[in-house]
Amino acid sequence: MKRGFDSKKYVKAQREAILKRIKKFDRLYLEFGGKLLYDGHASRVLPGYDPKLKIKLLDKLKDKEIIYCVGAKNIQSGQRLGDSGLTHDKQALKEMKELGIKKLIITRYENQPKVKEFIKKLDKLKIKYYLHREIKNYLKNAAKELKKQPYVDVDKKLIIVTSVGSGSGKMSFCMSQILHEKNAGFAKFETFPIWNLPLDHPVNIAYEAATADFGDYNILIGKKVNYNRDVENFKILKKITGNAFGYKNPVDMGVNMAKEGIIDDKICREAAKKEIVRRYKFYSDEFKKGREKRKTLVRIREIIQKI
Numbered sequence: 001m002k003r004g005f006d007s008k009k010y011v012k013a014q015r016e017a018i019l020k021r022i023k024k025f026d027r028l029y030l031e032f033g034g035k036l037l038y039d040g041h042a043s044r045v046l047p048g049y050d051p052k053l054k055i056k057l058l059d060k061l062k063d064k065e066i067i068y069c070v071g072a073k074n075i076q077s078g079q080r081l082g083d084s085g086l087t088h089d090k091q092a093l094k095e096m097k098e099l100g101i102k103k104l105i106i107t108r109y110e111n112q113p114k115v116k117e118f119i120k121k122l123d124k125l126k127i128k129y130y131l132h133r134e135i136k137n138y139l140k141n142a143a144k145e146l147k148k149q150p151y152v153d154v155d156k157k158l159i160i161v162t163s164v165g166s167g168s169g170k171m172s173f174c175m176s177q178i179l180h181e182k183n184a185g186f187a188k189f190e191t192f193p194i195w196n197l198p199l200d201h202p203v204n205i206a207y208e209a210a211t212a213d214f215g216d217y218n219i220l221i222g223k224k225v226n227y228n229r230d231v232e233n234f235k236i237l238k239k240i241t242g243n244a245f246g247y248k249n250p251v252d253m254g255v256n257m258a259k260e261g262i263i264d265d266k267i268c269r270e271a272a273k274k275e276i277v278r279r280y281k282f283y284s285d286e287f288k289k290g291r292e293k294r295k296t297l298v299r300i301r302e303i304i305q306k307i
Contacts, residue, residue, distance in 0.1 A: 001047055001048075002047060002264070002267050003047055003048030003264065003267070004046060004047045004262060004263060004264040004266070004267030004268040004271065005046035005047060005048035005049045005242065005261045005262055005263065005268065006048060006049040006261050006262075007048060007049055007053050007135075007261065009046070009260060010049075010053075010257060010258060010260055010261030011053060011056065011057050011060075012058075013257035013260040014057060014080070014189075014255065014256075014257045014260075014263070015060055015061070015120060016058060017032070017255045017257050018187075018189070018255055019061075019067065021185075021187050021241065021255055022157065022158055023108075024245070025183055025185030026157075026182070026183040026184060026262060027156070027157055027158075027159065027183075027184045027185070027186060028157070028158050028159070028180075028184070028185050028187060029159045029161055029174040029178060029185070029186050029187075029188070030158060030159065030160055030161065030162050030186075030187050030188070030189055030191065030204065030255075031096070031162075031174055031182060031187070031188045032160055032161065032162040032163075032273050033187045033188060033189060033190050033192070034172075035054075035083065035165070035193065036054050036055065036058075036066075036095070036099070036160075037052075037054075037055065037095045037098055037099060038051045038052060038083075038246065039051050039053065039054060040083040041082075041083065041192075041206075041210050041275070042191055042192070043289075044270070044271060044274070044275045044278075045192075045202075045203050045206045045268065045271050045272040045275050046203070046258070046261070046268055047267055047268065047271050048263070049261070050088055050097065051078070053141070054189075055160060057185040058160065059203040059296050060082070061158060062158075063156050063157040064100070064139075064156050064158040064159070064160055065154055065155075065156040065158075065159055066099060066101050066159075066160040066161075066162060067101070067103045067104075067105065067152065067154075067160070067161050067162075067173070068092060068095070068096050068101045068103065068104050068105065068163060069104075069105045069106075069107055069161060069162070069163040069168045069169050069170045070088055070089065070105070070106055070107070070163060070164055070305050071088065071106075071107050071163075071167050071168045071169055071199075072106050072107060072108045072109040072112050072115045072134075072166055073107055073108050073167075074088040074164070074167060074168065075087070075088050075089045075106075075112065075114050075115050075118055076112040076113070076114045076115055076179055078114070078291070079213070079291070079292075080286065080291060081125055082210065082279065083166060087122075088119045088164045088165075089114075089157075089167075091164045092163075092164055093121075093125075095162075095164070096127070102127075102128060102282055103128050103129075103130070103131055103152060104122065104127055104128065104129040104130070105129070105130050105152070105173050106118075106119070106129055106130070106131050106268055107132045107134075107168060107169025107172060107173060108132070108134045108169055109131045109132060109133055109134065110133070110134045118182075123169070124185065124236075125282065129278075130150045130152055131150070132149045132150070132169060132172065132173060132176065133149065135172075139158060139232065139237075139239075140237065142172075142175065142239065142240065143179075143236075143239050143240045146172065146175050146176040146179055147176065147179040147180065149173075149176040150178070151171075151177065151180045151241045152173075152177065153216065154177070159174075159177070161173060161174055165218070166197065166211050166214050166216070166229075167214055171186075171188075171233050175232075175236065175237070175240050177243070177279070178240070179223055179240065185245050186228075186237065186245065186253070187253060187254070187255055188253050188254045188255065188256055189254075189256075190209040190211075190254035190255065190258075191208045191256065191258050192204065192206075192207035192220045192258075193225045193227055193257050194225065194256065194258045194276070195224045195225045195226060195251050195254065195256055196224065196225075196259050197225065197250055197259060198225075199218055199225050200306065202268075202269045202272035202273050202307055203269070203272045203307050204218050204225055204274065204276045205218075205276060205303060205307060206229045206273075206276050206279075208224050209275065209276040209279040209280070209300060209303045209304070210274065210275075210279060212283060212296050212300040212303060213228075213283070213292065213293070213296045213297040213299075214229075214277065215295070215299055216228060216229060219231070221249050221250060221251055222249070224249070224251040224288070225253050226249075226250045226254075228253070230250040230251075230253065230254075231250050233238040233250065233253070234247070234249065234250035234253060258305050273307050276303060276304055276307055277304065279300060279303075280300050280301075280303075280304050283296055283297055283300045284297065284300075
């Protein structure tokens, strides 16, 4: 396989950026986007990216705890993941076991039947879990309602908040914790979209393909690439903290040195195009089996036209 990405070069740059961010706060809640245990998407669109890179990077960070989030609505829907084919609840248990994670947050909980069955399983396995209730009219009520969610006791300098994937309520959990603490900060470990690549770069379009079921789309903020949900998240961050920790825009929330690892742009472009086609086939098959919505199929068809 021809390499388009240098994992060692990237890890060095990303670790240094994280350590710099940690120094700004008494405690940093670091939201991990993408797959922590095995990032198949990154390894496919950035040939040479070690799919277990995030775990190896975490080993280089001290005084940390990992907390896992899973979305109640994702469990209830029975949605399967494009990488493993597992449902969100099964993937969560698999990753927690392999990583030795002891605390699980179930977000957007509304007494969903499948989630109740999942909770029974957690009780049998003696896994400690916390229920974060759904917040109606989130953008308006977040600052008031998040503080009512249960607080999770932590004592480490760095709190890694991870999940199965998008829509798991990681940021909401972080904001809830920050509202209970003094001088705790927030940042996002991001890989995609890559803010300093062009908006129409196939690697960034591949991110849209990977999240077609959530309807994510990339946008330009000045000359930097970000995605729609982070614009909304930044508004919430400003509303909750007042000054958003000094971040001037949504891109500033992220710690993303992925471009530093790209050593052959052409190879990465071609790999990303192949991944977009793969996602198109996956969503099409899931739709035929009745496990994916029509709007997801419409969205992935729009995305594939870009390449």
